[in-house]
Amino acid sequence: MKKIALIPARYAATRFPGKLMAVLAGKTVIWRTYDAVRGTGVFDEVMVVTDSEVIYDEIVQNGGKAVMSKREHASGSDRIAEAVETMEDVDIVVNVQGDTPFTQKEPLEKLMKVFEGEEGKNVQVASLMQEMTDWNDIEDPNFVKVAVDKNFNALFFSRSVIPYPRDTSEDPTYYEHIGIYAFRRNALLQFTKTPVSMLEAAEKIECLRYIENGIPMKMVVTEYMGVEIDTPEDLERASRLLNGEH
Incomplete structure (x- = not known):
């Protein structure tokens, strides 16, 4: 089974x-991401796909692989x-x-395992999630939340609080x-032929296109404990984390 990132x-x-060219502890965010993914050893190939010559040059000039979008x-x-x-x-x-x-090795390995065995043959799309405990983060629309069923298939993604605690007991x-998705090749190609859905457009969360079209997405729990760089404040948090601060 050939796996690429x-x-x-x-x-x-x-x-x-x-933000991808922002400097994080001496290296750009995009190079740190590429180098982290490549360093896991999970994939047969790792490549950046970009619309930016600046990002393309950053990867290639540092010895990585990149292609320009057409x-x-x-x-x-x-x-x-x-x-x-x-x-x-x-x-x-x-x-x-x-x-x-x-990005770390263990979560990616767990993600790959859901495609294995008889049960895995039915999985077309999978993604990662981690438990949230800080109420400020739960209420923050910059954090995308996901609700799942008992089989850990996604029910809904939202920037709002889900589930909403109407019953405080x-x-x-x-x-x-966590914004890492795994697709069977044909499922990914079919995704591009499906129009942007209403929910996806409203929330600006692309995986809602699957949910709205009735395609199950298997969710995998991980203790990721990283920082996604969505805001300048995230960059500061990431810098503190790299420096061993909290």
Whole structure:
């Protein structure tokens, strides 16, 4: 089973323009992400797919692999699908967000395992999540939350608080969605042929396109404990984490 990791990377970003080229402890965010993913040893190939010559040069000049997108894309998954169209020997494609410089081996291995065995044959799309305990983070729309069923299939993703604690005697578990997706190749290519859904457009969460079209997404719990760089404040948190601070 050939497994590749593709990192979609666009220069523009609504909340933090140019964030992938921001410097984090002496290295750019995109290079730290690429180097972390490559360093796990989980994949047969790791590549950045970008619309930016600046990002392309950053990866290639440091000895990494990158390709330029030929078209405009609505989401990161759309972007990597363009690159996958010509890769017929690939079985599993993992979309690792370019702003995840703390990507680790163990969560990626757990993600790959859900595609194995008889039960795994039915899994078309999977992703990661971690438990949230800080109420400030749970209420923060920059943190994407996910609710799951008893089989850990996603029910809904939202920037709002889900589930909402109307009954305060209940103690629900809150999960943060980690922006790493794994697809069977054909599922990824089919994704690009499906129009952007209403929920996806409203929440700006691309995996809602699957939910809205009735395609199950298997969620895997991990103790990720990293920082996704969505805002300048996240960059500061990440810097403190790299320096061993809290």
